[in-house]
Amino acid sequence: MTQQQEKLSAFMDGEIDGNEIIDAIKTDDEMQAKWQRYHVIRSAMRKEASVAPQLDITASVAAALESEPAILAPKTARWKSIPILSNVVPFAKQSGQFAVAASVALAMVLGVQFMNQPAPTEPFTTAPTPTIQGGLSPVSLEQTREVPRNDMGEVLERNRKINALIADHEQQVRLQQAQDNNSADEAEEQDDRP
Numbered sequence: 001m002t003q004q005q006e007k008l009s010a011f012m013d014g015e016i017d018g019n020e021i022i023d024a025i026k027t028d029d030e031m032q033a034k035w036q037r038y039h040v041i042r043s044a045m046r047k048e049a050s051v052a053p054q055l056d057i058t059a060s061v062a063a064a065l066e067s068e069p070a071i072l073a074p075k076t077a078r079w080k081s082i083p084i085l086s087n088v089v090p091f092a093k094q095s096g097q098f099a100v101a102a103s104v105a106l107a108m109v110l111g112v113q114f115m116n117q118p119a120p121t122e123p124f125t126t127a128p129t130p131t132i133q134g135g136l137s138p139v140s141l142e143q144t145r146e147v148p149r150n151d152m153g154e155v156l157e158r159n160r161k162i163n164a165l166i167a168d169h170e171q172q173v174r175l176q177q178a179q180d181n182n183s184a185d186e187a188e189e190q191d192d193r194p
Contacts, residue, residue: 004021004024004031005034007020007021007024008021008025008031008034008035008038009038012035012038012039012042
């Protein structure tokens with residue numbers, strides 16, 4: 001590193017007072033470019049996204065383009081000079097125009113047919129609204145869907161559990177009734193004793 005670069009780096013780190021380095025930065029374009037690069041590097045090391053590197057490659061691209069030789073393509077014969085193509089190309093253009101016109105006409109015909117169809121009638125919008133007469137409708141307890149074969153074991157197990165719960169409930173009801181009857185009988189016997 002040169003002495004100027006070392007002074008610039010030390011000035012950026014805050015190690016030296018930089019009156020003379022500031023004057024050098026103001027007058028020298030190369031020092032100004034280094035000053036900007038050092039700031040970009042410092043911001044990148046501190047993970048600060050506020051400073052983005054500015055790359056000016058326009059001068060180098062312009063110089064490369066100026067030194068590039070110009071290559072001219074040879075003049076080609078037009079299609080009109082070829083006898084077979086002079087008949088085919090206008091026919092292809094004309095048939096393409098016919099194809100576009102036919103597509104537009106087909107779209108118009110289909111659109112008119114679609115728009116002239118009667119509106120579909122839906123049974124729910126045209127039927128009269130039902131009124132409730134005499135209460136609620138009956139509810140069926142029958143199962144209307146079929147149970148697949150592979151779930152038959154689960155259905156049988158569920159039915160067995162439900163039947164066991166119903167039988168247990170009925171047993172509990174009978175025991176409660178028996179206890180109520182026993183307590184009523186004991187109360188009558190106590191009332192009968194003098």
